[in-house]
Amino acid sequence: MRTWRRPARTARLRLTVLYGVMFLLSGTGALAIANLVGLGGTRTSESGPAGPSPADPATLAAAAERIAWLQARLSDSHAAQSRQVLIGSAVALAVMGVASVVLGRVIAGRALRPLRVITATTRRITADNLNERLAVQGPDDEVKNLADTIDELLERLEGSFAAQRRFVANASHELRTPLATMRASLDVALAKPDPVPEQTAALAGRLRTELDQVDRLLDGLLMLARAQHGSPADRTTLSLGRLATAALDVRSAEIAARRLTVQSADAVADGAWTRGDVTLLTRMIDNVIGNAVTHNHDGGWIRLAAADDGTTAQLVVETGGRVLDQQEVERLARPFQRLGADRTRTGDGSGLGLSIVAAVAAAHGGALDLRARAAGGLRVAVSLPSAAVPAGVPA
Template sequence: MATTLRTRIRVRAQACLSGPGAARVRALVRLLTPRRVRVRFAMLFGLLFIASGAVLLGITYLLVNRPTHNVVTAVHEEGVPGSGSAPGTVIRPGPGSGSPQDLTVWLNDQLRRQTEHLHDAQMHELLVQSGTALAIMAAISIVLSWLLARRVLRPMRTLNAGIARISASNVHERLAVAGPRDEISELADSIDGLLARLEAALESHKRFVANAAHELRTPLTVERALLEESLLDRDATAASFRENFERLLRISTHQGALLESLLTLAVSERGVERTEPVDLAEINESVLLTQLPETLRHGVRIEYRTEPTPVAGDTALLERLVANLVHNAAYYNVPDGSVDITVRRHDRRAVLTVSNTGPEVPSDRVDQLFEPFQRMYRTAGDGHHGLGLSIVRAIAAAHDATLTARARPGGGLVVEVSFPLLVKAGERYEGWSQPRAATASK
């Protein structure tokens, strides 16, 4: 019964608040609420001062208005104040002033009335003067609050003007607010950091678009040339047509692989939408089974060591990460070279390390290899677009993984990807599994 009553009350309250009258009230409140922060600050400070002043005056009024024991009384000649009489001023009527008892009563009544009248007048005067002082100080406080709000918000106006001045053409500019280390300077530094990251992202986007356009323009130009050759050559035979079509098919396959890589890179940079528990060791073994023909073709030896390393991530993207690392290590290698792969646990992290023998890699070019369309050696028609390691970096970032790379002494590259490890409560460290090796001869 009580629940039903509460439900009815809540429904009626919601109906009242959602009715046309409530909408008009909300619109009136929005209309009366000042939109300028400076005005709101001035009103807030003024109201706080008025409220605190009113409370202070009220407390003072109550303390002054409390009953007092200092009274004036009159007693007749024979009366002697005893221990029960109230302290104060005592008036003793002299002889010949009428009936002592009646005169004493009359004097006490007149004195009481006069005292009450004087007290009421004093309290009224105190109230009027306090109200006047409060009104004067309220006006002064509002003016001071207005000036104070202007002074406090001046750095914000400077920040606003600086941010409004920055656009895509001058994103390199910074606010560089000088002054003491306070909330305003911290906000300015955060905005400068955001602008720096935005500038880096814009520059990376420009380079990516330019490189992608260059990579796509070349095969399109070749396709157009082959088609024009087939149309303009009047002596073309079926064999020449077939040769041109085969070349067009290879170019189309190359473009499809490039577009697929671009799409994977875009999806990786967008982030992981769905994660699931994945064993990085199992993914590594699955990729090695599919990559074995490729390693056989390049004549490299693969050695790997794994242990159970559960992580949270997207299975397809993690497989692409491992496949790109293995393919890159096998392709950019030397005859009779090797690829060493380890999957291990370290400091509650799942660490995947892929190292290979290969040509010398300058230390200053290691980070550049992870940019889109960057390759150590460009070979026309090799089917590589320079997107493999950039896709690895994007997938690692999407999984909150740490990616590090360094040049290997004697040639080659060492790439290490560290993922957050999924460890169940009470799980024990199991150590290394037995090393396994897959050897391929030329």
């Protein structure tokens, strides 16, 4: 049984009610005045005509009786006419009341149409398409002023986002030069013919490790800035399953060393076709596989699945492990976020892996979904718009 739900109190509903009530009040007042004036004009005088009265009493009595009968008939006629006028006025008022509500709703809808357009367009605009504008046309009224103000705000936001991305990209690029200089200085110091003290060699090795970590961090920042710059222009049709298989092959030595078991269906290798930037998508899948290998326990497992429903291509990577908190897992898509004990880790990770995955997926019109498995471990699902399998590739 369907339950009745109270309609939402929208601006259109409020304007419709306002128009209807105001019309009913004005119509009621107009009909009341018209009825008062009409009834007042139909009153008759009960006094007889001036002049000498008849001398015959019988004739006078008959005339008085006739006059009384005529006055009674006239009063009945006036009463019936008044009732008809009132009934007609009530019907007219009801009909016009319904018409006023319908017309009020139509007028309110037309008046609020620019606001609906503004709302729909604003909802479509995100950090990835701040170049879009409302561009509302029409007279220079309050609605157009509101739209122009929102356009100015979007322009300032676009400039701010662009400046931030340029700063990250430029800073990351400029920092590569001193890093390369420091690495070259270490190589020169260790390559001298004189014996290098053991403590100095150990310090040089530690510095090289830290320089490699900073270099990976800068590379991640550059990739994140590129992914957040917008939708890639150069797109190629490729398989997410093939990218995942290639990433697993690159890490085969690490997988064997940690005794990880990889579980995947035969369809994964050629599944989940999409279109996008080869470099960005390769890095995205490499980060997903790298996260599954690095943040796993020795003797653990990795499960891959690829699906394509004709609209969405999806790659799912699952790993086992301890039970995780879903709220902490959702924060992993933010830069420099790690789980629990990994927050203070200073190893190979930069804390940008899954944030790069989320940015690349968003730039291609897709999404990243992170779920803590009830049995323990993590489920990472990357969904992108599907593409047709290229000609010559077995289906």
